[in-house]
Amino acid sequence: xxxxxxxLAIGMFLVFVGATLGLSFYFGRRAKSSQGYFAxxxxxxxxxxxxxxxxxxxxxxxFLGICGMIASYGYDGFLYSIGFLGGWVVALxxxxxxxxxxxxxxxxxxxxxxxxxxxxxxxxxVSTLLVSVFYLxxxxxxxxxxxxxxxxxxxxxxxxxxxxxxxxxVTTAGMVSTTWVQFLKGxxxxxxxxxxxxxxxxxxxxxxxxxxxxxxxxxTVLPSGDKLVNGLPLGAGEGQASLRPVGAVSKLxxxxxxxxxxxxISFLRTLQESEVVLWDAKxxxxxxxxxxTTYTPRPTPGAQVMRPGESPKFRxxxxxxxxxxxxxxxxxxxxxxxTASLPHILIRYYTVKDEAAARKSxxxxxxxxxxxxxxxxxxxxxxxxxxxxxxxxxxxAAPLLARSLSETLFAIISAIAFTTVLGTVSGLxxxxxxxxxxxxxxxxxxxxxxDEGRVRIAKLSSIVVGVLAIALGIAFKELNVGFLVGWAxxxxxxxNLPALVMLLFWKGTTKxxxxxxxxxxxxxxxxxxxxxxxxFTKVYGLSAGLAPAPFSxxxxxxxxxxxxxxxxxxxxxxxxDNSADR
Amino acid sequence: MEDSPESPPGQYAxxxxxxxxxxxxxxxxxxxxxxxxxxxxxxxxxxxGLNVAVxxxxxxxxxxxVLAVVYGWLAGHAGERDxxxxxxx
Numbered sequence: 001x002x003x004x005x006x007x008l009a010i011g012m013f014l015v016f017v018g019a020t021l022g023l024s025f026y027f028g029r030r031a032k033s034s035q036g037y038f039a040x041x042x043x044x045x046x047x048x049x050x051x052x053x054x055x056x057x058x059x060x061x062x063f064l065g066i067c068g069m070i071a072s073y074g075y076d077g078f079l080y081s082i083g084f085l086g087g088w089v090v091a092l093x094x095x096x097x098x099x100x101x102x103x104x105x106x107x108x109x110x111x112x113x114x115x116x117x118x119x120x121x122x123x124x125x126v127s128t129l130l131v132s133v134f135y136l137x138x139x140x141x142x143x144x145x146x147x148x149x150x151x152x153x154x155x156x157x158x159x160x161x162x163x164x165x166x167x168x169x170v171t172t173a174g175m176v177s178t179t180w181v182q183f184l185k186g187x188x189x190x191x192x193x194x195x196x197x198x199x200x201x202x203x204x205x206x207x208x209x210x211x212x213x214x215x216x217x218x219x220t221v222l223p224s225g226d227k228l229v230n231g232l233p234l235g236a237g238e239g240q241a242s243l244r245p246v247g248a249v250s251k252l253x254x255x256x257x258x259x260x261x262x263x264x265i266s267f268l269r270t271l272q273e274s275e276v277v278l279w280d281a282k283x284x285x286x287x288x289x290x291x292x293t294t295y296t297p298r299p300t301p302g303a304q305v306m307r308p309g310e311s312p313k314f315r316x317x318x319x320x321x322x323x324x325x326x327x328x329x330x331x332x333x334x335x336x337x338x339t340a341s342l343p344h345i346l347i348r349y350y351t352v353k354d355e356a357a358a359r360k361s362x363x364x365x366x367x368x369x370x371x372x373x374x375x376x377x378x379x380x381x382x383x384x385x386x387x388x389x390x391x392x393x394x395x396x397a398a399p400l401l402a403r404s405l406s407e408t409l410f411a412i413i414s415a416i417a418f419t420t421v422l423g424t425v426s427g428l429x430x431x432x433x434x435x436x437x438x439x440x441x442x443x444x445x446x447x448x449x450x451d452e453g454r455v456r457i458a459k460l461s462s463i464v465v466g467v468l469a470i471a472l473g474i475a476f477k478e479l480n481v482g483f484l485v486g487w488a489x490x491x492x493x494x495x496n497l498p499a500l501v502m503l504l505f506w507k508g509t510t511k512x513x514x515x516x517x518x519x520x521x522x523x524x525x526x527x528x529x530x531x532x533x534x535x536f537t538k539v540y541g542l543s544a545g546l547a548p549a550p551f552s553x554x555x556x557x558x559x560x561x562x563x564x565x566x567x568x569x570x571x572x573x574x575x576x577d578n579s580a581d582r
Numbered sequence: 583m584e585d586s587p588e589s590p591p592g593q594y595a596x597x598x599x600x601x602x603x604x605x606x607x608x609x610x611x612x613x614x615x616x617x618x619x620x621x622x623x624x625x626x627x628x629x630x631g632l633n634v635a636v637x638x639x640x641x642x643x644x645x646x647x648v649l650a651v652v653y654g655w656l657a658g659h660a661g662e663r664d665x666x667x668x669x670x671x
Contacts, residue, residue: 075636075639078639079639082613082639082642085643085646086610086642086646088646089602089603089607092599092650092653093600093603093606093649094600097595097596098596265630265632268632268636269630269632272633273631303625303633306633306635306636307621307633307635308617308621308624309617317617318621325618328618329614329618332614332617333614336607336610356657356658359653359654359658360658363650363651363653363654366646366650367650370643370646370647374640374643377636377639
């Protein structure tokens, strides 16, 4: 599809960026000390922190990725919504209050509370950096994907703009400005997603009876880089072609042509009883090196769209292949365990005054995030039936859905999508800066920092990590947005959760056990991912059969391995004075 | 479930948290196992024309919120009693 840049969207984008930077400079004077820079002096009200949790957590993967996956394949994208939300239960019931009680700036503080071990700080610092960078790459790359059609800019422009704005946010006022940006983004995302869903329900469902809606389409990328669409050069002029927008209901129950406004339950029920056109994509490489992707329409019963197992990612659960089923279980386990292990989420607990505030803010976070994930199902299905989908870019489903309803809403949703990236990336860069300054540098015996020096180093680290994120975001342009987020969850759950949970609930935990669990969980999950079928086919471009890992998602093996390592090493190294209960 | 008067503050809340965590984990595990082992069961439409996949998925999201509110109320209640010096539980 050829997207026309919208001046309203550009204006809205500038307003959002201006407001974000204005907030940062306004709060800049409050963050002179490390307590202010890393933890906003612990003075963020719990309600604000709760909404900021939503702003921090609901990344581009949640908003653009999940909506896009639901729009393309149906229910399967909603599985991510369920898993991402489930993880917050672990955060609230197990982690929130102890993290607040034991820590100060980073999650390594909590792990190290009973040990004062430089080794724990170093291991947790490395794990924080690794997880945060995995999470950063898709956010940055997603920003580039977003600005191309919205603002008419190149991919790298978007990455650089996000990087520059975020570096400014984080270096001016650290956690204070980051919190307010996340609060603003979380609130706006929730409000305007609700508006979008109300409009989807008001519009109802309409049959697209045109013969064009069932014609296949193709895109060919020639070795020169030029593109052909349906055999014609890409363009909007005469003799040129672009991909048609898609997304249609082909049959409604009772042979109706339109439903009129629907309620939230009747929308889902009607879709369940309808027939929807999904699209299959097949890629072929010609002898001359040209790559042709053919999109073929496939009218599909609504009952099939509304069940799990329709996407290539989860199709295996409907087969007899147990490795595919284990892959699904492993992913759902990593999503459940990963949230409470993500460093950029955990550091938000230090921004409130006490454990009760940590608890209350998590409950507000669960309410906001849960409500948003319910809306993702409607937004995705609304996009699927909107006639506005771009076959070549599923991540644009939510903004294009908004465009099919109202140009103003499109401008607002696009600007919010961009702010979504800003909020999450700010949190990630701050977590990384904390890991470098507070965990890694200060674990070196020769380094002693003054409070002012610590803030200066943290700001410098933010710039370095920000520049690195820009470079990686440009380098990994082609990698799927959701792919690396899955990696981040698996590595976080395998490396961080066993240490965190056992420290809280097993008095026999030793510092050697904590360090070993972090390192074994981190290395094993990373090695598993690098040796998996997903990575072999999508990253290395090799045959799936060559991948030695029996299934792609590591969590099912590496999370228990982290726990077993901690218990084993703690039992071996335990003496009367080195365990957590000493 | 009752703490002794000597229990450190927060221990009662931690115990409630673990019980609620176990309840939710079982509910979540049921969904995952059903999806992996008997995905066909997700297609049944027992209520309001909605299938099990949608009902169970929404159920998990609503349950997370309901259990969070229950936990917040119970833990907050225990915290108030801790502050007043009485035994929690």
